Amino acid sequence: MEQREDKFWCTQAQMNTQSVNFEQNSEISVPDYLGEISRLLRVWPRVLPPRRFISGGNAEFSGRVCYDVLYAGADGKLYHTDMEDTYTFSVPLQGEGAEPCAFLVPDVVVGRVIAPRRLAVRCRVQAQVGEYRSRPVGVTLSPEEQEQVCVLGDAVECGRHFATVSDTLELQESFDTHLKAPQVILARGEVFLPEVTATHDGIRCRGEVVVSLLCCEEGEQAKETGGSLPVAVTRSLPFTTLLSLEGVCGEDMARAVGTVEELRTTVEGNRISLSVGAVLQAEAAGHETVPFVKDLFLPHMQSECRTTPQKNWVPTVCKNQNYSLSATPTLSEIGLPSGAIVVDVCADAEIGERNADAGQVSIRGSVHCHLLYHAGEEWGVGEAKIPFCVAFEGEAEAFSVLASVPLCRVQQEQGIVRLMPELAVSILGGASVSFAPVQEVCFSPVQxxxxxxxxxxxxxxxxxxxxxxxxxxxxxxxxxxxxxxxxxxxxxxxxxxxxxxxxxxxxx
Structure with missing residues (x-):
């Protein structure tokens, strides 16, 4: 909310919420120093927060999407390559002064080998866009009229919305491994934000970057023993940071998500060093009481007022919440051959049915666990689905939900696989409050x-x-x-x- 120079007020309204889907088509070339592609195992997309440019009634968004590719070569070894591409999309705006905010998540990614060292990737990206605009509440009077006018005032609840994207957050860690002369085949990272709170002029985020490494030994011992299967190593890099955002107060609600922008590894002996760059994207929402003019007149004058019904956006829920899930399927239930050895697992979340009823928002979906396994002389990937249903308190006529799986643990005991994913859900929802302020007034002499x-x-x-x-x-x-x-x-x-x-x- 803001007060204008004429002493009447402005309120912030959520003009539009929409989900925009677009496809990103890219081609990835494998460098000559890596083996040729025998079997494509996995493609991970990472969509970085967009830059925004407003022009001609449209909001133009652009940014980077990064791909990590894991494949098996003809020599039976695992290889990793990566590349990045740019994306663009636009959204029409409703009215002047709009402030759009977009959160992007990869929806579906499909990879196809088109040459021994080349593959095509099609990634569908979902952009959840909210549009906010400040609008005046009430009439505008001259200074002389303000001193003489008789006003019947009232107040209405309205929402305040703030959004920001952080600078790159740099984290480092070094650790020793039990491997001799380890080689990092693949390194991927996920941002986990279990605690996001609003504070004075900022949003405080406490979390960790979960780094998953797929490593193998290339020392003399590995050569003498004929080599061994790669092993998965997980490290957590904790952090606490404050995102400056003027106007936010401690009573507001907040949510945030993060994306790993860059991840580098170096190996010295049996010591692995990590250097991570992550970007956070956060929103804060709060309540505010806005005064408005319900009626007015000038003494000894005939006063005709015109009121206009309006709706204010009021946030009802804005938070991060995480849930621990588990499942114990057998190898056959997830399509893995008998005797398969699960080497690594990663997971993502798919949101299905969403309902808002009786003061509660319920969300159903499933976690997709992708298991990298080795059977015989072959590498393969199996999938297990774990359903979930989560609920948030609060009325919500419209809401935005983001879900990810920053961490998934796996344990294999004979023919049973125990999966333990950590589901992270971020939600912003709101309702509307109706009121009718005076928009115009006409004065004439009293007969x-x-x-x-x-x-x-x-x-x-x-x-x-x-x-x-x-x-x-x-x-x-x-x-x-x-x-x-x-x-x-x-x-x-x-x-x-x-x-x-x-x-x-x-x-x-």
Missing amino acids: NDGACDLEFYYPAKGETLWEISRRFALPPEALANANGLESSALCDPNVWGQTRYLMLPSEV
Whole structure:
């Protein structure tokens, strides 16, 4: 909410919420120093937060999408390559002064080998776009009119929305492994934000970057023993950071998501060093009481007011929440051959049915666990689905939901695989509050004003002091003082007490 120079108020409204889907088509070439593609195993997309440019009634968004590719070569080894591409999309805006905010998540990714060292990738990206705009509440009066006007004020609840994208957050860690002369085949990272809180002029995020490494030994021991299967190593890099955002206060709600922008590894002996760059995208939402003009008039003038029904956006839920899931399927249930050894697992979340009813938002979906396994001399990938249903308290006519799986653990015992994914859900939802402020007012002289110095009026049942004052174009304070009444009770029909009639002063 903001106050303008003419002393009337502006309120922030959510003008539009929409989901925009677009496809990103890319081609990835494998460098000559890596083996040729025998079997494509997995493609991971990472969509970085967009830059925004507003022009000609449209919001133009652009950014980078990064791909990590894992494949098996003809020599039976695992290889990793990566590349990045740019994306663009636009959204039409509703009115001037709009402030759109977009959160992007990869939806579906499909990879296809088109040559021994080349593959085509098609990635469908979902953009959840919210559009916010400040609009004036009430009429605009001249300074002279503001001093003379009689105003019946009221107040309405409205929402405040803030959004920001952080600078790159740099994290480092080094650790020793039990591997001798380890080689990092693949390194991927996910941002986990279990705690996001609003504070004075900022959003505080406490979380960790979960780095998953797929490593193998290439030392003399591995050569002597004929080599061994790669092993998965997981490291957590904790962090706490404050995203500066002017106007946010501690009573507001907040949510945030993050994306790993860059991940580098170096190996010295049996020690692995990590260097991670992550970007956070956060929103804060809060409540505010906005005064508005319900009615007004000028004394001794005929005042005609026009009110316009409006709706204010009020946030009802804005938070991060994480859930621990588990499942114990057998190898056959997830399509893995007998004797398969699960080497690594990664997971993502798919949101299905969404409902808002009876003061609660419920979300159903499934976690897709992708298991990298080795059977015989072959590499393969199996999939297990774990359903979930989560709920958030709060009325919500419209809401945005983001879900990810920053961490998934796996344990294999004979023919049973125990999966333990950590589901992270981020939600922003809101409802609307209706009100009708005065938008226009027209003043004209009162006909037959001042016919006598004193008149009498008998209030009808339920009639208020404001209604009588407006009818006779008299200041409420003057009418109340002439009759020994409380001028503060303008809309109280019980203000009269034992008073049967009112004296109406013709001069004030």
